[in-house]
Amino acid sequence: MDSPPTTRDRIVQAAMELFWRKGYGSTSISDILETAKVNSGSLYYFFKGKQELLVAVLEAYRDGIGPALLNPAWNGVDDPIEKIFALLAGYRRALVDTDCFYGCPIGSLALELHEPDPEVRELMAANFTAWTDAVRECLEQADLRPETDVRALAELTLTVMEGAVMQTRTFRDVAYFDRAVAQLRQHIDQLRKE
Amino acid sequence: MDSPPTTRDRIVQAAMELFWRKGYGSTSISDILETAKVNSGSLYYFFKGKQELLVAVLEAYRDGIGPALLNPAWNGVDDPIEKIFALLAGYRRALVDTDCFYGCPIGSLALELHEPDPEVRELMAANFTAWTDAVRECLEQADLRPETDVRALAELTLTVMEGAVMQTRTFRDVAYFDRAVAQLRQHIDQLRKE
DNA sequence: TTGTTAGTTGAACGTTCAATCAAGTCAATC
DNA sequence: GATTGACTTGATTGAACGTTCAACTAACAA
Structure with a gap:
């Protein structure tokens, strides 16, 4: 087909x-x-040039978040909190599979391009937003304390993933990723009901 | 003189x-x-070339962490936990002062250089370690639960700072930094004694 | 047959880059 | 006052870069 x-x-x-x-x-x-x-x-x-190609690449990443990132990671995972950690486990696998060389493509671009055109910057932002929106939906389905700032918690998940990838790549040691994710899990556990 | x-x-x-x-x-x-x-x-x-200059720059950053980063940030701050957030406030100020353009120089380099020479990679790692060691000392002086993983918590602080800088720069909005730091504070508060 | 459209080819262009080096300066030493 | 050696000068080099373009092909239509 x-x-x-x-x-x-x-x-x-x-x-x-x-x-x-x-x-x-x-x-x-x-x-x-x-x-x-x-x-x-x-x-x-x-x-038109290299930058227009970058735009196409960022659009492709954005459109691939659902089918190419979330769906495979969430295959067979039902619990909304476990979905979040399954997503993070996908990044862990990418790191391990590449000897801790390659992490999140958007994060790398976000820090490499120091003066991005507005269109490029907005597409990177759209990628981040699509990612955190997916995490946010999981958090809303979970039994968290009602006063929980779900948006901030979803953004923290991205923050931790990106920061952890950075350290893992720099130290060439996935243990940095694992320790960061363990801390995030501990934090989220504290926000559960009861 | x-x-x-x-x-x-x-x-x-x-x-x-x-x-x-x-x-x-x-x-x-x-x-x-x-x-x-x-x-x-x-x-x-x-x-010898551009890369040897990069090495000198990374050494200068490393040697400047105490005198140029920690000392100014900690001027007049005694509480060990508040020292940590004073350090983070320094990065917040740098972001605000540059319209959310420039964040942590080491973090940017760490993601920009995809295949750094061992010497360069180790110097970036040394910068991160010096930073987290300083945070770690603060955490050890604070009254945290004895089972707390102080190393992981110090690394999380760096993780959150770097990830938050990345999002703040991408969205050109320091509110992303503030929400991440608020989550970190909440997490650390949960680990205090009693 | 002739024309039109969509896509392909690869040599060539002008620029910018990191890096080189022969020649020069000048204060300190003999 | 001659010699040394640390440091400076800036024109120059050659490779690599993003980009352009005139010529070409193949498929379909008039």
Whole structure:
């Protein structure tokens, strides 16, 4: 049923992969061309330049949060709190699978791009919001004390994930990730009813 | 008493400033030369290349954590827990003063450099360790429950700061920082004796 | 057949980059 | 006053970069 990927798709795919692995600045157009097996003219037929390609990549990430991130992580998980930690476990796996090299692609871009265009900045923000909104829904389904600031707690989850990825990558040791997640679990446990 | 800064010092100073504001990759050698008012030959007389300059910058940051970061933040603060939040307030101020553009220089570098040399990676790790060690000392002086994992809690403080800076910069809104810090305070309060 | 549209090709362009180096300065030492 | 050695100068190099473009192909339509 699924037709072979279009040239445009191959370019976006390659850019997603390379921006994740090498970062935006360190990925050259020719890197992308080689990976996607495409000539430069084709790339510039579909995209005005490198930055418009970044926009497409960020849109692809945003649209993939549900199908490519949440659905696999939540397969077979029902408890709303456990869904949150299953999501975090997905990032842990990505770290372990890459020897603690690669973490969250959006987080890396967010700190690498020091003066992003408004469109790029807003797309990164949209990615974060979509992520925390999903966590927020879980928290609202859980039995937390009524006075709990669910928004702040969902944002803290993202905060902890991103900060933990940063330290894990820097120390090349997933134990930093585990200790941070354990602290988050302890914090959330304190907010449960009873 | 303090003599005029040496050429070397001016170069390191300029590089610290520019790596913080523009990032490592986006700072060119000629940016540094202009800022430091130095010719390229002088820079290459003191440093083998851009990366050796990065090493010097990371060493300068590490050596400055006490005198340039902790001492000013802790001026007039005695309570060990309040010292921690005074430190975080310093980062908040930096964000507000720069319209939520610039956060922690080490954190930005840690996510920007995807394949850092071992020496660079270890220096970033040393910066993080020096930071969390300072927080750890505060936590050990505080009256926390004896079963508290003080190391994990100190690392969580760094995690929250870095993650909060990332979101604050992306949303250009310091409220994200404040909500994260409020959650951290709530968590630490839960771990106090009684 | 002829024209039109959508997509592809890859050599070439101008710029910017990190890095080099031969020549020069100047205060201290002999 | 000659010599030394630490430091400075800035034009220059060559590679890598993002981007452009005129020519080309294939499919479909008039």
